Amino acid sequence: MKLLTGNSNKNLSIKISKYLKSKLVNSNIKNFADGEIYIEINENIRGNSIFIIQSISSPANDNLMELLICIDALKRSSAKNITAVIPYFGYARQDRKVVPRTSISAKLVSNLITKAGADRVVTVDLHAGQIQGFFDIPVDNLFSTPIFARHIKKNLKGKNMICVAPDVGGTQRARALGKILDIGLAIVDKRRPAPGKSRVMNIIGNVKNKTCILVDDIIDSGGTIVNAANELITKGAKEVHVYVSHGVLSGSAIDKIKKSKIKKLVITDTIDNHEKIKKVRNIEVLSISGLMGEAIKRISNSTSVSDLFK
Ligand code: R5P
Numbered sequence: 001m002k003l004l005t006g007n008s009n010k011n012l013s014i015k016i017s018k019y020l021k022s023k024l025v026n027s028n029i030k031n032f033a034d035g036e037i038y039i040e041i042n043e044n045i046r047g048n049s050i051f052i053i054q055s056i057s058s059p060a061n062d063n064l065m066e067l068l069i070c071i072d073a074l075k076r077s078s079a080k081n082i083t084a085v086i087p088y089f090g091y092a093r094q095d096r097k098v099v100p101r102t103s104i105s106a107k108l109v110s111n112l113i114t115k116a117g118a119d120r121v122v123t124v125d126l127h128a129g130q131i132q133g134f135f136d137i138p139v140d141n142l143f144s145t146p147i148f149a150r151h152i153k154k155n156l157k158g159k160n161m162i163c164v165a166p167d168v169g170g171t172q173r174a175r176a177l178g179k180i181l182d183i184g185l186a187i188v189d190k191r192r193p194a195p196g197k198s199r200v201m202n203i204i205g206n207v208k209n210k211t212c213i214l215v216d217d218i219i220d221s222g223g224t225i226v227n228a229a230n231e232l233i234t235k236g237a238k239e240v241h242v243y244v245s246h247g248v249l250s251g252s253a254i255d256k257i258k259k260s261k262i263k264k265l266v267i268t269d270t271i272d273n274h275e276k277i278k279k280v281r282n283i284e285v286l287s288i289s290g291l292m293g294e295a296i297k298r299i300s301n302s303t304s305v306s307d308l309f310k
Contacts, residue, residue: 003024009270020296045074052070067113071117086113125270128169145173163215226262245270247283
């Protein structure tokens, strides 16, 4: 088994390789003068099971293309099998036609990854679990819930907590975390008047005097979470702590969070944000590397991955 990293999140790849005590494959990923990507693998990988680690995070198009080109290079270098380890699976939000004449980009990206030559996909907190069915190869969807639950139990012990889904689509995720913590559930009734814009219509459930644990898969512009947090405080919540798997954090998201009523935003390192959030006091990053490393180990040894979540 060997690990190869793309350029999107080398810090996470290094942590995973340390966990597995396995060096990253010696390779160069470079650009031609016009921006086209090329990769050279500088060691023999014939007959090896290769795990290529690459998030489809910003710049999403470049990182996706890099992943596809890496898979193609691995296939043409006679790797025995290729697992695309995609900590953040971008393009997943367009998983159905919400309005007519739009793309289902999650399906297109699944087709591209399979066609390039991947034999298996490992990812974290897919935007919608059914995206697994867009692939005809095995997909292991890992959950950050146990990592978040551990952090909450350690840091918010004794508080009168409630788990909150920031929209109806996030109910299952919030319920899963609430179940581990043995706390109740509230739901934010969010509407999207236009892509990238969100409005809170109502809060379903009583949040008065509660410590709210807002949980979501993605924080992008920050609108969903910041609007929800503000509304929770307006409805009498004592404080709001936010747990989000993927810190996309585009545009002015960090500024919005800094100025918001959010006590703390906790994200994972599926996307490398360490430069962006260096001096931000109310954002904390938990590493997903141990979980991903363990999943890779188990896939390699043909042992259960789902046992990790029991
Ligand atoms: C939506 O269904 C997702 O789960 C997130 O709530 C959404 O992508 C967050 O986007 P933003 O931060 O731009 O509101």
